[in-house]
Amino acid sequence: DVKVTQSSRYLVKRTGEKVFLECVQDMDHENMFWYRQDPGLGLRLIYFSYDVKMKEKGDIPEGYSVSREKKERFSLILESASTNQTSMYLCASSLRQGKNQPQHFGDGTRLSIL
């Protein structure tokens, strides 16, 4: 089974801090994704990556950046955390072949910015 591991289940940070959310997958997937999940808004795509060092903006990239230095790891960075970034963050990965591959999700990081 695919395993997507997010480094923290719960995280509390202060406004203005630089925050790192880490995600690791163990199935050699080319694609990795970061979403945020908010009540009433569903899942919104922040960034995705289809290869090492490659990244593309999703629907709501403002205030975020990402890093993919190794195939198995995809990091989400909040450059200067703000209270409106309090949310559930979900990482996912998928194979690139076929373009209709399902995504496999981690358990999420619930981030609170105070």
Added chain:
Amino acid sequence: GNSVTQMEGPVTLSEEAFLTINCTYTATGYPSLFWYVQYPGEGLQLLLKATKADDKGSNKGFEATYRKETTSFHLEKGSVQVSDSAVYFCALRRNSGYALNFGKGTSLLVTP
């Protein structure tokens, strides 16, 4: 672009009741369709998928049929259990790239 619309919840059912959660899609071509489930405090898990028109995906007693005529992918289960209480998401691939577009989710509560 490709998108899905699913019924709003919450849906509350008694144990052993029949479940339908509606999902309709708008798409260019015929992308695969997915249902994901999110149990409390967890990430999303793939529940089932269908890759082409008239395909039926099934898993854990849940079923959904990819219907081209009605552009629908409704999720059904004949007899729900308390353990099915969760949020259910319909999804399909975006027009470009590899990401998925998700519906807003439908919360299901099954009572004993």
